[in-house]
Amino acid sequence: MRELQAAVLNETQRLGASYADVRIVTTKTQSIGTKNGEVEVVTSGDECGFGVRVLFGGAWGFACSNILDMNEAVNVARTAVKIAQASATALKHPVRLTAVERGEAVYTNDYKTDPFSIPIEAKISLLLDVDKLLRTDKKIAVARANLYCRRNQTYFGSSEGSHFYQDILETGAGMSATAVDGGDVERRSYPNSMGGQCGTRGWELVEELNMAGNADRVRDEAVALLTAPICASGRTTVIIDGTQMALQVHESIGHPTELDRILGMEASFAGTSFVNPDMLGKFKYGSEIVNVTADATIPGALGSFGFDDEGVPAQRSEIITAGVLTGVLTSRETASSIGRTSNGAMRADGWNRIPLIRMTNINLLPGDRTFDELVADTDDGLYLETNKSWSIDDKRINFQFATEIAWEIKNGKLGRMLRRPNYTGITPQFWNSCDAICDAGHWTVWGTPNCGKGEPMQIAHVAHGAAPARFRDVQVGVGR
Amino acid sequence: MNRQDEMEAAIAKALAQSGADETEILAFQSATALTRVANSEIHQNVAETNSVISVRAIFDNQIGTASTNRPEVDAIATAVKTAVDNAKVSPRVNDWPGLPEFPVITDDKRAAATRECTPGKRADLIHEALTLAKNNKLTMAGALETSETTVFIGNSHSGVSRSSLTDVDVNMVLMDFDSSGYAAWIGRDLNELDMTELGRRAAGKAAAGRRPQDLPPGAYTVILEPAAVADMLSFLAYVGLGALSVQEKQSFMAGHFGERLVDEKIAFWDDGTDPRTQGIPFDYEGVPKEKVVFFEKGVATRVVYDTRTAAREGGKSTGHALPAPNTHGPLPTNLFLEPGRLKLDEMIASTANGVLVTRFHYTNIEEPMRAVLTGMTRDGTFLIENGAVGAGLKNLRFTQSILDALSAVAAVGSELTLVNAFLGTCCCPALKIDNFHFTGISDT
Known part of the structure; x- marks a missing residue:
């Protein structure tokens, strides 16, 4: 690996690049899924390649290849420089990188049991046991259970003399039951929708989920939803569960505080942000109990790592402090525009993509209430669980989410189940209406393995620590 | 070699x-x-x-x-x-x-x-x-x-x-x-x-949209340009026009073949063999792609199949398999909507009051069985007044059943545009639709 890196860096230096880095990445995956008593997916993947990023004349170029040999290394280095030279013809602001400490390091995440060491037969058996429990009611038309594991190894080297090796292991699992009756379809998922829970952990994550122990409830709720009343339209108090709060944080805090979006770098595709740098230290993003961090150092969380993909060490930084916007996600290129250094948020979706500013673990810090206290303290409202649909505008200000299920809250008690709940809001108004957050005992870091951004598209593995939280005067039942 | x-x-x-x-x-x-x-x-x-x-x-x-x-x-x-x-x-x-x-x-x-x-x-x-x-x-x-x-x-x-x-x-x-x-x-x-x-x-569009105005949420006549139409049709195809969703009774087509589900002006199909689209002539099982018509004069006719879903019904694949392994079943990726007779300018001229939409952003599915989508407009939303494009509008959120929208089509545009859509490509004209529901507005 070092020889290939040296070949790339020598060639880019010879051609006059002012900076270059090379990432050699190998990825091993395994994915298993069952559906209605059969194995739907048993697949294994192996992928490798290298990507070269260069600065020439203050402009970026990037080229990459799946062929790992010395000739290809030199050719790809030359292509990257040619591309940067073309970029330089339409350059207004030459790139300046903030300083990063040069070094050599190794990072490997902790885990108890390597999920690749568990026999595939045992994994299938676990999922089929869950599947069987989910299908004991005839109204369940589709039962699904799934798990995956992934090992990502990155060898990074830069012209500044930094070298690191990073080995990250991920595991994830989940299940869902879809009930059908006539023209009605309702689904419940556990522990989360979109594939379940995932993290930089080992097989212990799957064991702790206890999917079989939750299958009866998931099945029964899916069936009960078929005959539940439809959530009515109106403005009310909502308590949002931790899994949905994770996505609420993702869409309405995580993305709008990416500095590349703020600076217009994603304007044509993902969009920009209602946030601007002048708001730092002033803008009241949320109520005083809203505290949000970007923390890539949380053990086991999906957005944790040792170094980002331009060699900046993982960090914990404040994004919102007592309701005020105090930080944004930055890179070495963008941080200088706000007079800061990178907080280590440049991440690439593999060897064939450039690093972009991505979320790490963006966390709504816990409050001081138990869930029971929160419900008891709510006269009238809804408790919303498990994301079903998400949408937000290109400036990240007008959002609308649907959840799989809602429960009425009347006089401090959970009441009837309701189906097809949704809610909408305006980002700062919504976060300023937050008047209670559950405590650390209800707080979980939820993995989000499907965050899309960039052209060509990149999928990032990020996470969000969240607990149930309460919001006042929220519009629900949109479109009724 | x-x-x-x-x-x-x-x-x-x-x-x-x-x-x-x-x-x-x-x-x-x-x-x-x-x-x-x-x-x-x-x-x-x-x-x-x-x-x-x-x-x-x-x-x-x-x-x-x-x-x-x-x-x-x-x-x-x-x-x-x-x-x-x-x-x-x-x-x-x-x-x-x-x-x-x-x-x-x-x-x-x-x-x-x-x-x-x-x-x-x-x-x-x-x-x-x-x-x-x-x-x-x-x-x-x-x-x-x-x-x-x-x-x-x-x-x-x-x-x-x-x-x-x-x-x-x-x-x-x-x-x-x-x-x-x-x-x-x-x-x-x-x-x-x-x-x-x-x-x-x-x-x-950027010049015409300066100083955008607010528009209160409500039901409006809209003219959707091809990028917006393609987004809508692509999601419709994703939620209901593959055989697996029909066989599992999770599609709006299930039990309704032969019924008119949308306006009779709508003819909607998939055809990977049409030179006007982009793509390969066979599916990801190697089966040559066939033209499959979903709606003819608004009537639900057929959906697409891969080898396994076709065999369940004793039929043959229509050439719409996705790469294995996949959990979605077959899907159409070369969509076509039949053009009508009015040019975009003529559609606008025929509209007393309405909204012109260039494209949608971050569309997602709320209710698959009614094909209810929500999303935002962006990069060119305009008021139509007295048959002409008027002021730019702040971006609007829609929450709308696409089946209902296609049932309220007032006019179909005459000019086809090939659009890179959520699901492959969609070759479609603009649509004029009555009673389209905007449910929110962006503050910026």
């Missing part, structure tokens, strides 16, 4: 040596380059060379899959062995119909100008749009992508088919401080790209 011949030979050799009852190998060889603009400068500029080889092995009705991106013969053989190993530990499936036999097809739709495009040529094209943006005192963001791809599919019962194609995909947003305009183009041949014309369209 060139790269394509080497890959075809490697696939044929791996199939012959597999040892499984049935083996399928799907491979992609690609070279892609993309130049990205923001704040009127090139800020990202990338090129990728890659191969992806996926293997499906069947052993006594046990199925396993594996993939690699290493094109060497040894690496493909290892992937075959892994797929076989995965199959051997997987329980038998009950209704496996076998891999399909297909006629071997060799297809080449590559355009030289696209294949030979250099970073310098992409930069020159970007400069054309940048100049236009500068002359109009607008800021440009966008991307220009060129790619060359060869798709190979082979299995134990047939030979190896292959299809080579080139693609050009351009999008741009030209922005003022309170408005923006969008234009996009896809095609095979870079020589057909007119960046200046795209820039003019985007600039016109």
Whole structure:
């Protein structure tokens, strides 16, 4: 690996690049899924390649290849420089990188049991046991259970003399039951929708989920939803569960505080942000109990790592402090525009993509209430669980989410189940209406393995620590 | 031997040596380059060379899959062995119909100008749009992508088919401080790209949208330009026009074939063989693509099938399989909506009060059975007053059943545009729709 890196860096230096880095990445995956008593997916993947990023004349170029040999290394280095030279013809602001400490390091995440060491037969058996429990009611038309594991190894080297090796292991699992009756379809998922829970952990994550122990409830709720009343339209108090709060944080805090979006770098595709740098230290993003961090150092969380993909060490930084916007996600290129250094948020979706500013673990810090206290303290409202649909505008200000299920809250008690709940809001108004957050005992870091951004598209593995939280005067039942 | 011949030979050799009852190998060889603009400068500029080889092995009705991106013969053989190993530990499936036999097809739709495009040529094209943006005192963001791809599919019962194609995909947003305009183009041949014309369209929208006004939520007559129509139709296809969703009774089509579900002005189909679209002539099981009509005069007629969903109904695949393994079943990726008689200007002239929508953003599905979607407008939303385009509007949120919207079609545009949609491509005209529900507004 070092020889290939040296070949790339020598060639880019010879051609006059002012900076270059090379990432050699190998990825091993395994994915298993069952559906209605059969194995739907048993697949294994192996992928490798290298990507070269260069600065020439203050402009970026990037080229990459799946062929790992010395000739290809030199050719790809030359292509990257040619591309940067073309970029330089339409350059207004030459790139300046903030300083990063040069070094050599190794990072490997902790885990108890390597999920690749568990026999595939045992994994299938676990999922089929869950599947069987989910299908004991005839109204369940589709039962699904799934798990995956992934090992990502990155060898990074830069012209500044930094070298690191990073080995990250991920595991994830989940299940869902879809009930059908006539023209009605309702689904419940556990522990989360979109594939379940995932993290930089080992097989212990799957064991702790206890999917079989939750299958009866998931099945029964899916069936009960078929005959539940439809959530009515109106403005009310909502308590949002931790899994949905994770996505609420993702869409309405995580993305709008990416500095590349703020600076217009994603304007044509993902969009920009209602946030601007002048708001730092002033803008009241949320109520005083809203505290949000970007923390890539949380053990086991999906957005944790040792170094980002331009060699900046993982960090914990404040994004919102007592309701005020105090930080944004930055890179070495963008941080200088706000007079800061990178907080280590440049991440690439593999060897064939450039690093972009991505979320790490963006966390709504816990409050001081138990869930029971929160419900008891709510006269009238809804408790919303498990994301079903998400949408937000290109400036990240007008959002609308649907959840799989809602429960009425009347006089401090959970009441009837309701189906097809949704809610909408305006980002700062919504976060300023937050008047209670559950405590650390209800707080979980939820993995989000499907965050899309960039052209060509990149999928990032990020996470969000969240607990149930309460919001006042929220519009629900949109479109009724 | 060139790269394509080497890959075809490697696939044929791996199939012959597999040892499984049935083996399928799907491979992609690609070279892609993309130049990205923001704040009127090139800020990202990338090129990728890659191969992806996926293997499906069947052993006594046990199925396993594996993939690699290493094109060497040894690496493909290892992937075959892994797929076989995965199959051997997987329980038998009950209704496996076998891999399909297909006629071997060799297809080449590559355009030289696209294949030979250099970073310098992409930069020159970007400069054309940048100049236009500068002359109009607008800021440009966008991307220009060129790619060359060869798709190979082979299995134990047939030979190896292959299809080579080139693609050009351009999008741009030209922005003022309170408005923006969008234009996009896809095609095979870079020589057909007119960046200046795209820039003019985007600039016109940005200029017309300055000082945007509020519009209260409510039901309005809308004219959706092709990008917005394609987004809507693509989601409709995703939620309900594949056989698996019908068989599992999770599609709005289930139990309603032969009924009129949308306005009689709507004829909607998928046809990967139509030269006006982009794509390969066979699906990811090797089966030649067929034209499948979903709605004829508004009446629900048919959905698309792959080999397994077709066998469940005693039929044949329509050539709409996705790469294995997939959990969605077959899906249509070359959509067409039949054009009507009115040009966009005539549709606007026929509208006393309404909203003109350039495109939607971040659309998502709230209720699949009624095809209820929500999303936002962006980069060019305008009031229509007395038959003319009026003031720009702040972006609006819609929450709308697409089946209801297609039941309220007042007019279908006469001009087809090929759009890169959520699900493949969609070749469609503008639509005028009554009673379209906007449920919110963006503050910016």
